[in-house]
Amino acid sequence: MIFVNDKDLVVPGEILAEEDFHPGRGTFKEENKICSSVVGLVAIRNKKISVIPLQSKYIPKRGDVVIGEINDIRFSMWGLDINSPYSGLLPASEVFGKEKRELEKVFKVGDVLFLRVIDVDEVKKVKLGLKGRGLGKFRGGILIYITPTKVPRLIGKKGSMINMIKDKTHCDIVVGQNGVVWVKGQTEMERIAEKVIKMIQNQAHTSGLTDRVREMLAELTGEEIEESKEIPEDLDEAEELEGETDENNNDQSPDEKEEDSSVEEDKNLPQEIIESKLNFNLKR
Amino acid sequence: MITIITLGTNIGAKSREDGRAFDELRNLKIEAGVLERADGSAYLEFGGNKVLVAVYGPKESFIRRFQRPDRAYIRCRYNMAPFSVDDRKRPGPDRRSIEISKITAEALQPAVILEKYPRSVIEIFIEVLEAEGGTRCAGITAASVALADAGIPMKDMVVACAAGKVDGQVVLDLSEVEDKDGQADVPVAILPRSGEVTLLQSDGNLTTAEFEKALDLAIKGCNQISEVQKEALKKRYGE
Numbered sequence: 001m002i003f004v005n006d007k008d009l010v011v012p013g014e015i016l017a018e019e020d021f022h023p024g025r026g027t028f029k030e031e032n033k034i035c036s037s038v039v040g041l042v043a044i045r046n047k048k049i050s051v052i053p054l055q056s057k058y059i060p061k062r063g064d065v066v067i068g069e070i071n072d073i074r075f076s077m078w079g080l081d082i083n084s085p086y087s088g089l090l091p092a093s094e095v096f097g098k099e100k101r102e103l104e105k106v107f108k109v110g111d112v113l114f115l116r117v118i119d120v121d122e123v124k125k126v127k128l129g130l131k132g133r134g135l136g137k138f139r140g141g142i143l144i145y146i147t148p149t150k151v152p153r154l155i156g157k158k159g160s161m162i163n164m165i166k167d168k169t170h171c172d173i174v175v176g177q178n179g180v181v182w183v184k185g186q187t188e189m190e191r192i193a194e195k196v197i198k199m200i201q202n203q204a205h206t207s208g209l210t211d212r213v214r215e216m217l218a219e220l221t222g223e224e225i226e227e228s229k230e231i232p233e234d235l236d237e238a239e240e241l242e243g244e245t246d247e248n249n250n251d252q253s254p255d256e257k258e259e260d261s262s263v264e265e266d267k268n269l270p271q272e273i274i275e276s277k278l279n280f281n282l283k284r
Numbered sequence: 285m286i287t288i289i290t291l292g293t294n295i296g297a298k299s300r301e302d303g304r305a306f307d308e309l310r311n312l313k314i315e316a317g318v319l320e321r322a323d324g325s326a327y328l329e330f331g332g333n334k335v336l337v338a339v340y341g342p343k344e345s346f347i348r349r350f351q352r353p354d355r356a357y358i359r360c361r362y363n364m365a366p367f368s369v370d371d372r373k374r375p376g377p378d379r380r381s382i383e384i385s386k387i388t389a390e391a392l393q394p395a396v397i398l399e400k401y402p403r404s405v406i407e408i409f410i411e412v413l414e415a416e417g418g419t420r421c422a423g424i425t426a427a428s429v430a431l432a433d434a435g436i437p438m439k440d441m442v443v444a445c446a447a448g449k450v451d452g453q454v455v456l457d458l459s460e461v462e463d464k465d466g467q468a469d470v471p472v473a474i475l476p477r478s479g480e481v482t483l484l485q486s487d488g489n490l491t492t493a494e495f496e497k498a499l500d501l502a503i504k505g506c507n508q509i510s511e512v513q514k515e516a517l518k519k520r521y522g523e
Contacts, residue, residue: 011517012395012432013440013477028397028439035477037437039517054521055324055435057342057401084344085356085404123353124402147435167331205521 006044010036011203016049024050041205054205056086058148058178060126064117065135067143067176068128070110075102080113080128083145083178088126090115095130112138112182114174141172141184144197148179150204154197161200161210168217169193192220301462306455309445309505314426314516316433324434326516328426331521332416332460335423342404350405355398360389360408362423368415384420385410391424391444391473391483397437406436417447417460425472426485429513433520441513442482445505446475447498449490454497456505470495472502476510479503 001018002008016027016034025031026038027049036042040051060066060082067087072079080088090113092103107113114136118129130136146154155162155175166173171185173191183193196216203209300306310331319325322338329335330425345351350359362384367373377385388410396406408430428442448458449465463469466504468488474481490498 008522009518011441011514012438013475014514015477026437030439030478035439037439038435039432039521051437055433055437057323059400076516085401087344122402 005040005203006042008042009040010051011039012037014151016042016051020047020119022048024048026051026053026221055147056149056184058082058088060084060088060117060120060124060178062117062120064177065114066117066128066178067112067174067182068178069112069143070082073109078104078107080115082126083180084126086124088115088117088125088128090128090130094128096172103276107137112143113174114138114182138182138184141182142190144181144183144194146179146181146197148177150201151175151177151179153204153209154181154200156210164214165196165217169223174271189221192217195220243259300450300455302459305408306453307501307504309508310459311459312509312512315513316429316520319398321358322434324430324432324436326426326429326433328422328429330418330422330442332414333419333422334414335419336411336413336427337423337426338409339406339427339434339436341406341434342401342436343407345403345405351403354402356401356404356406357391357398358389358406360385360392360410362388362410362420364412364415364419367396368412384423387483388420388424388427392431392442394480395428395438395440395442395475395480396431397439400437406431415460417458418471420444421446421471421473425509425513426437429516432489432517432523434522440475440477441474441510442469443476443506443510443513444483445502445507445509446471449488449494449498449500454494454501456487456501468494468498470488470498470502472506474503474506476507480481482489
């Protein structure tokens with residue numbers, strides 16, 4: 001027995017279904033009832049009911065790529081703020097290898113890095129690493145904080161949304177899975193990108209978002225909307241909504257998704273990052 | 285000349301100070317997500333009460349002795365503004381507000397899934413801007429809306445309501461005057477789906493029968509308030 005429809009808005013404690021369904025993310029089972037535990041939208045995928053939260057904090061997961069800001073330097077590691085209840089640790093060995101050097105000379109407090117979560121233990125101690133393609137320090141640019149659950153929506157299906165923003169604003173944009181977005185470009189274009197990203201975050205649960213983003217971008221950048229034909233209209237929207245729920249729903253796909261976008265971002269990374277990245281891998 | 289007409293099941297009962305029926309709540313309004321910088325927030329008006337609640341977290345706990353390796357902990361601060369009552373209240377925590385802070389945290393704890401965020405802290409700040417009796421219940425009700433708004437996973441939304449005895453009659457939701465003149469006050473907080481009681485206090489003298497009647501009445505009131513809570517959250521996201 002089911003009491004809700006797909007994409008319904010539910011509040012904590014609402015009974016979603018009884019028997020013959022499986023509890024997914026954002027739900028819990030009590031006796032034989034499945035109830036929601038957060039405010040969010042219902043997603044039903046073959047007998048599995050999940051609730052996609054509208055608001056959440058980032059919980060670090062192994063393999064995620066995140067953007068962090070250094071806020072502490074200890075004897076052999078950096079402490080980073082990764083927009084989460086848990087602070088990240090970047091051991092010096094991740095950067096230097098076996099060699100010992102002064103930590104302050106490499107990264108200072110306030111530096112912004114693009115990192116990968118190497119390991120999260122049972123007490124949520126987060127170990128970060130810098131080894132990998134595209135990882136390293138950002139020079140300049142601004143940081144925008146969004147709700148982590150809205151990251152897939154910002155990226156869009158196969159990066160459609162984020163690429164549209166990149167094209168229109170001519171900014172370099174990197175999205176961390178912890179809901180931190182790094183934007184670098186001309187100052188006024190950075191502002192436009194920020195406005196658009198905030199708009200996506202506020203309206204992530206509504207449909208027809210791609211079109212509104214396109215209109216907003218055209219209006220703010222003063223360009224004409226002629227390019228809209230490159231993306232097929234209604235069909236795309238439906239697919240994208242679908243895509244959004246899928247990514248949230250399935251534990252596997254967000255990883256793939258982000259993998260995708262980070263590789264894709266690699267090409268667009270500013271030269272400094274690629275340079276600095278090379279500097280870290282001293283072993284080579 | 286103003287005549288007050290009361291509707292509902294008030295037949296045979298003595299009318300109350302403000303013309304309500306014995307089982308009638310004061311006007312209730314809840315709004316979620318009113319503060320921009322807080323992770324979750326709620327504003328509640330309940331009769332003459334005005335309560336603002338902010339929730340921050342889950343975030344890293346910097347007070348190491350409160351940290352728990354297996355779950356988060358809830359820190360709650362209930363504070364009455366100096367201008368919230370007729371005679372200016374001396375600012376700062378006093379015996380009463382420390383007690384209410386503690387019972388609020390304990391009333392909310394069973395609902396929140398704390399195991400999801402080990403080593404972290406969830407902070408709740410309840411500010412009473414205007415008080416007119418029943419602020420602890422108003423605070424708990426608003427705090428659970430703010431927690432839900434912050435995206436904190438919960439088994440249910442805690443809701444609180446008081447009942448009491450005034451002029452020898454058991455009534456729901458005491459106002460300030462009724463609380464002062466009345467014989468008893470019973471604040472109750474429940475998890476509406478399962479009916480579990482998370483807070484039960486009793487102040488004053490009640491017979492066993494009266495107490496049971498008051499408890500039933502308070503639970504009935506809680507269920508009504510619960511609907512308003514849910515509406516407030518759904519309204520926040522445009523439904």
